[in-house]
Each structure stands twice: as C-alpha cells, then as structure tokens.
Amino acid sequence: MEIKQESECTYSFWEGRLLLDQEVQRFRALHFPRQSEDEWIEMIRQWRGKNWLAVFPAIVSRDGRWKCLRCGADQEFIFFTPCGRCERDRCASCKHCLLLGRARSCQYLYRFVREGHDRVQIARTVKPSSIQLTARQSVTAQKLSTYVKQKMPTVLFWAVTGAGKTETMIPVIEPLIRQGMSVLWCTPRQDVVKELAPRLKRFFPDEIVTEHYAGSPDKWMLSPLVIATAHQTIRMAHLFDLVIVDEADAFPLEGNPALEYSIQRSKRTGGTIILLTATPTDLWIHRMRKGILPTVLLPCRFHGKPMPCPIWKREPVLWDQIKSHKMNRTVQRIINEITSTDGQALWFVPRIEDARIVAEWLKRESSFDEGQVDFVSSTDENRTEKMLRFRDRNILHLVTTTILERGITIPQCHAVVLRADHPVYDRASLVQIAGRVGRSLQYQAGKVWFLSNHKTEPICQAIREIQLLNREACKEFGG
Numbered sequence: 001m002e003i004k005q006e007s008e009c010t011y012s013f014w015e016g017r018l019l020l021d022q023e024v025q026r027f028r029a030l031h032f033p034r035q036s037e038d039e040w041i042e043m044i045r046q047w048r049g050k051n052w053l054a055v056f057p058a059i060v061s062r063d064g065r066w067k068c069l070r071c072g073a074d075q076e077f078i079f080f081t082p083c084g085r086c087e088r089d090r091c092a093s094c095k096h097c098l099l100l101g102r103a104r105s106c107q108y109l110y111r112f113v114r115e116g117h118d119r120v121q122i123a124r125t126v127k128p129s130s131i132q133l134t135a136r137q138s139v140t141a142q143k144l145s146t147y148v149k150q151k152m153p154t155v156l157f158w159a160v161t162g163a164g165k166t167e168t169m170i171p172v173i174e175p176l177i178r179q180g181m182s183v184l185w186c187t188p189r190q191d192v193v194k195e196l197a198p199r200l201k202r203f204f205p206d207e208i209v210t211e212h213y214a215g216s217p218d219k220w221m222l223s224p225l226v227i228a229t230a231h232q233t234i235r236m237a238h239l240f241d242l243v244i245v246d247e248a249d250a251f252p253l254e255g256n257p258a259l260e261y262s263i264q265r266s267k268r269t270g271g272t273i274i275l276l277t278a279t280p281t282d283l284w285i286h287r288m289r290k291g292i293l294p295t296v297l298l299p300c301r302f303h304g305k306p307m308p309c310p311i312w313k314r315e316p317v318l319w320d321q322i323k324s325h326k327m328n329r330t331v332q333r334i335i336n337e338i339t340s341t342d343g344q345a346l347w348f349v350p351r352i353e354d355a356r357i358v359a360e361w362l363k364r365e366s367s368f369d370e371g372q373v374d375f376v377s378s379t380d381e382n383r384t385e386k387m388l389r390f391r392d393r394n395i396l397h398l399v400t401t402t403i404l405e406r407g408i409t410i411p412q413c414h415a416v417v418l419r420a421d422h423p424v425y426d427r428a429s430l431v432q433i434a435g436r437v438g439r440s441l442q443y444q445a446g447k448v449w450f451l452s453n454h455k456t457e458p459i460c461q462a463i464r465e466i467q468l469l470n471r472e473a474c475k476e477f478g479g
Helices: 002-014 021-031 037-049 135-149 165-178 190-201 230-235 257-266 282-289 318-323 329-340 352-365 383-391 427-434 457-476
Strands: 018-020 053-057 059-062 065-068 078-081 091-094 108-112 154-159 183-187 209-212 225-229 240-246 267-277 295-298 311-314 344-348 373-376 397-400 413-418 448-452
Touching: 002 037, 018 021, 018 230, 021 108, 037 053, 053 059, 059 091, 065 078, 135 154, 135 165, 135 267, 135 295, 154 165, 154 282, 165 183, 165 190, 165 240, 165 267, 183 190, 183 230, 183 257, 190 209, 190 225, 225 230, 230 257, 240 257, 257 267, 318 352, 329 344, 329 413, 329 448, 344 352, 352 373, 352 397, 373 383, 413 427, 427 448, 427 457, 448 457
Parallel strands: 154 267, 154 295, 183 225, 183 240, 209 225, 240 267, 311 448, 344 397, 344 413, 373 397, 413 448
Antiparallel strands: 018 108, 053 108, 059 065, 078 091
C-alpha cells in the first residue's frame, strides 16, 4: 500500500510529459536522486498496468514512410546516419526537433498520460485579480469563458493590436487555476515568454507560473500556468485544459504542421485551444465566415482610439534617389511631421542589406544629430542595446526589417514602410506594422505611411482590414 501511494504521488511530477529515454534518466536524477532502480521498475510496472504510461519508439516506419512520434514531423524531416547507440549503419533521426536533442528510431519515448476518472484535480487558492477591464474587454472575456466551459475544441480570438489581449485573458484563466486545471500560454519566440512572464506574475503567485524555453531554469518544472515556446510543447502530451496560442499566425507557428501537431497534442481531451491573434490567416477568416470556427472579436484598443489608417504614397523613383544620395520630397515631409510632433519612427525595409543603406541615406541627407539614426536586423549583434537606446529616445529613427513588425511598443511612434510593394510584405505584416503606432493614449499624433511604386493587393487588404476594425470599434464607442 505504501509503495502504491508513493507511486501515485510520484506520478504527479511526470504527468503530461513526453520524454526520450535519456531525458527520463535526466529527470530522475534531477528530482529523484535517491530512488533505487528496483523502485523505479516497480513504479513503471504499476503505471503501465493502469495505462498511465506508454513506451514506444521515437521514430517509426509506417507503410514505407518514416514519422517522428515525438514532434509529428514526416518523411521530409527524417535523415539517416550511422549510430553508435544501436550500431546500425542507417539509424533514422529527426531534424525538425533536433534542437531539443536528437530523436532516433532506436530510442524510446515515454508518454505519461492519464485521462478521465484517473485524473486528479486539486483546487487551488488564488487571490482574486484586481485587474480593471473595459466594458468590451469584460464582455470578450465572458464569451471566451463560455466557449471554454462548453469544451469548444478551437476558438479564434481576433483582437486588434493594442487591445489588451493579455489582460482580457486573465478572467478566463483564473477560474480554471482555482479548479485545479492546467493552462498553457504558447508563444512563437522566447522573447515573448520573457516579456509575458512578469506580466502574468502580477496576477498569479510565482509558484503558479513557470517559463519554458531553451536554457530556461524552469524547463523541467510543470505548473498550473505554463508559458512556453511552441517548440517546448514537443515534450508535452494531454496535459492542459486550456491552450492559448499567442501570435498564432506568426513564424514559426503558421504553416508548420509539426508544431501544430505538438500544440494540439498538449491539450487534454475535452480541452480548448484559443488562437490569439491580431492578424488571422486567410484560412481562419474563411472558416470564421463559414461559421466553422467560433470567433470572438475585440476590435477596439484599450484606450478607445482607432488604429491609424495607413497613408499610401506612390514613389516610383524613391529607391533610385536613395542609391544616388538624393532626398525624396515625400520622405522629407514625413521627417518634418515626425519632428514637429516630437515623435520617433520605425523605417521598415524589405531586406537586411537595405537597412544599412537607408540608415546611411537618412543620416547623410537629413540634419539629424549624431546617433539619432541607426539600423537593426536579425543579424545585428547589438540589437538589444540599440533597442534600449531607441526606447530611451537616444535613437529617434530606427531602420529595421520585419523583425520589429510585432512585439514592440514605443509610445511616440510613427511607421514608414519603404518599398511596401515588395513580396515580403503580406496583409498581416502590413497590419502588424501599422499596429506599432497609436498605442499610447497620451500620444495620438502617430501616422503610418506605405511608400511604393505599385499599390499591391496586400496594401489594399491591410488598409481595408484596418478600416473595418475601426468601424467596428466606432460602434463600440458610439462613434
């Protein structure tokens, strides 16, 4: 009886995990260093007898096609190498989940899952949050909670940039935590995890929230509210009653079947996935209009002001002027307006190599003080330092690629998109860029300009979408 009770208590540390055999050994050494091999074998026997544990090869061949059962990747991600573990000349490995440790066909996966009546839910004491929501945010939270209670498999939460999505989700999460349920907040990038964690810890005790990303000290700890990058869900299975997929349309989530598979698998049977986005994909919009995808729309920003609608300007010779070191009249007027309103600007360019060229052009052709213009891209080793200088207003004009189209809030911000007709700018990208502007109630002078030779369909779509959301927002505020 004592061994049985210990077995059930120990299982709570393992529940919901999907681990390679070497990860199991690492986890045992970390959390159960005094556990004997005999005790471990006995627990394994009990758990398998109750169907709480399944053990199977990490990579299998079915009907002549290989598949990774760890991340769900199919044949195109499988490669073969000689293996020192099984001593075969051709052992299958998966390149999709390689960054989390190599999965091989000679390795085993341990899936710790119990469903139904075997599942244990322990009510938790959580101090009621003191969050102040707008009327529309409160209505939105109630609608989302209703869908969760109805066990709706998937719900789209379409909220304009700056709507206060995180705060709106708190009343949805809080009752689940109280009831002993588990919640996953899944994000595309680890910088989003790091930014979200302190915000959520304002509403929940530290022990309720853990952060999961590469190198995170919490990575092997599970809690009632887990904030994780999408790749970390590869180690999770049937664990969460609610899965919130933040920036669900962003890279690397959108169009990645393996990550979608892992995120879906992390949800318990009867749980709900909320796709949280400011720019839903065309497929989601199509499914929403067909009534297939339940949708909750939050079209207004928390302060009630509309999103700035982009101004398109046809500039067929702009790039020639940049190359020949000549100032463009439209650009000069934009600079004058930004300066006169005490603003800052993000200047978006389509390619990494364009960032330096445009920054040098702005420095040379305008009367900026030393250091007021700079550039940044994904390859810039000084990116963090430059962003701090931009936030501190030491840099007033920052030339960037689409790396800054999401996740940055600068109070007195304007945005200029150069070569807005370039294929890198789709509808979602242009809407996200426009969403960087007007986020502060105290500064509503910010504007968005799209400069290009052609007015492409993505430009038209982005403008129409912002106009639609603004009309919906006006209805909310009686405008």
